[in-house]
Amino acid sequence: MTETTRTDASVVDRDRLAAAHHRETERFVADHPACAELARRGRAHMPLGVPMSWMAKWPGGFPVHVAEATGAHFTCADGHEHVDLCLGDTGAMVGHSPAATVRAVRDQVARGITTMLPTADAAVVAEELTRRFGTGSPAVDQWQFTLTATDANRHVIRYARQVTGRARVAVIDFCYHGSVDETFATLDDQGRVVARRGNIGAPVDPALTTAVVPFNDLAALERELATGTVAAVLLEPAMTNIGIVLPDAGYHTALREMTRRHGALLVIDETHTLCAGPGGCTRAWGLDPDVVVVGKTIGGGIPSAAFGMTSELSERVVTSVGLEDIDVGGVGGTLAGNALSLAAMRATLTQVLTDDVFGRMDELAVAWTDGVQGVLDAHRLPWHVTRLGCRAEYAFSPEPPHDGAAAAAADDFELQQYLHLQALNRRILLTPFHNMALMSPATSHADVDAHTAAFEEAAHDLLG
Structure with missing residues (x-):
């Protein structure tokens, strides 16, 4: 047969x-x-x-x-x-090699590619990202820049653990957030957290670092948050990497209420869902996260990403890390926030991927x-x-x-x-x-x- x-x-x-x-x-x-x-x-x-x-x-x-x-x-x-x-x-x-981004990149290459110092473009990009994503209450209005959304997600997870004193991060079953170790976990037939199929060289048992809940399953999320061990919930507002899976009506409202009640940070990864509009689903759906992550698109193809925090969370982060140790704590990188990336982001966001x-x-x-x-x-x-x-x-x-x-x-x-x-x-x-x-x-x-x-x-x- x-x-x-x-x-x-x-x-x-x-x-x-x-x-x-x-x-x-x-x-x-x-x-x-x-x-x-x-x-x-x-x-x-x-x-x-x-x-x-x-x-x-x-x-x-x-x-x-x-x-x-x-x-x-x-x-x-x-x-x-x-x-x-x-x-x-x-x-x-934004299309391959948009003219405005190409011009900005060519000009910046002639003026310097990376110096470990800020340029005038940084403040402009941070202001533009705040305009797009800072619609919640409190607003996401404090930004840091990386080369990939993977890096941004890694840094956010570290900060979440730092300020909450909690070890685990909650993610969605079959999620994808780049090559972040904590996100390569899934649920087996008995509902236990195990490594995702194909997870290469996992450093530790993911059950030690990660809580996994199905998308749209508020009861499962409530159970995990009630343990008091979850530092942050990291998710796409709509799943994209396993196919597009849309949220139920009321899902995000309940998610926001739960995370606040249990003291966990809410991290929305808009790297793919920026397709929903100029401020992704955060702006289109009126979401209210503590952190927004966005990557890929915002540099027009030049490696670029960013994560934004509320002012309250940013203050908790800044006061928890000593200046002497700020460069060796696992957040950042020599090329992060480089002049070329910021020039590409400024041109792309203000001249190409406009509202x-x-x-x-x-x-x-x-x-x-x-x-x-x-x-x-x-x-x-x-x-x-x-x-x-x-x-x-x-x-x-x-x-x-x-x-x-x-x-x-x-x-x-x-x-x-x-x-x-x-x-x-x-x-x-x-x-x-x-x-x-x-x-x-x-x-x-x-x-x-x-x-x-x-x-x-x-x-x-x-x-x-």
Whole structure:
């Protein structure tokens, strides 16, 4: 009997999927001899032939090598122009090499890249981030700068432990916050905290450092906070890295009340959810965190990130760390807050990713969502598509998931790999390891329509 993936309304035959994937792989290899040669050369001195190991996970046997990227398109080493709906997994949400950011970076490179000293750009960026995210009461209005959101999350966790005297951090099951050790934990079938599958070289048992609760499960969160051992709750306002999982009505209000009642800090990571608007979900939904973390997008592609605190929390942090030890406590880095990053952030936030561009980006995401839904309806595919601002994603279950475990259970790696490769062969790049599309100020309706046409062709090839 042929093994199949069964859903409520249709069946994807695994033999048919394997045959389609084989055809797409042959087409990809034939179309990309230059990329294949670069991959072969790379294997001589790089593990798996790539500068970072996860790049080997792209479908096709080797990754496309980029020769040039501008706006919402890139050209590979074989000369093929692609629609880029990945956009560096939000690192290039403003589009590749926006003119204002490029000008600011070029000017700053000539004036100095890094000096361990502040520049005038720092105060401007902090003011702009406060305008965007400082809408709560009390406001998030005190900012520090790093190179990655991973660094920002690590630093915030250290500060939370420092000021609360508590050891553990609470995270959401199947969350992702960069390569932060405490977040690579999940719940097993008995509800115990264990290391996430694939967690490489975990330094300690995650049960010692981390409480894990499902998204949208307020009762589980209450139980963990009631132990009095949780320094901070770290979460995305909507889950994104396991697929888009939206919060229940009232979830964030209850979350804020609980954390305050139990003396835990509330840390909102907006690195991916900045897609919801100029101030992410924090501003769009009227959230009231103690800390906001944001990265990737705000530097227009130059390594940049920031974390903001309320003035009250900032005062607790400052008074708890002696000046003599401020540089050796595990917070910061020689390149953090460097002149080049701050110049890129200032230009990107004030001239490129401005408040007025989000309306058009959202409009394009609505069109992408409608195009996908039209294909699902026409082929009676019982999958769903979810949008969060200018980001949208389809997944292989009839209804949107309520938590990360449900989203993970609906995944299908083989099917996902085929759909990504099929799109790539039609010169469309989706975000890797998701079926997600992101809209930039440079994305066009023609780019969206190209994806809809490719997705329709894929559905026909799978189902006939």
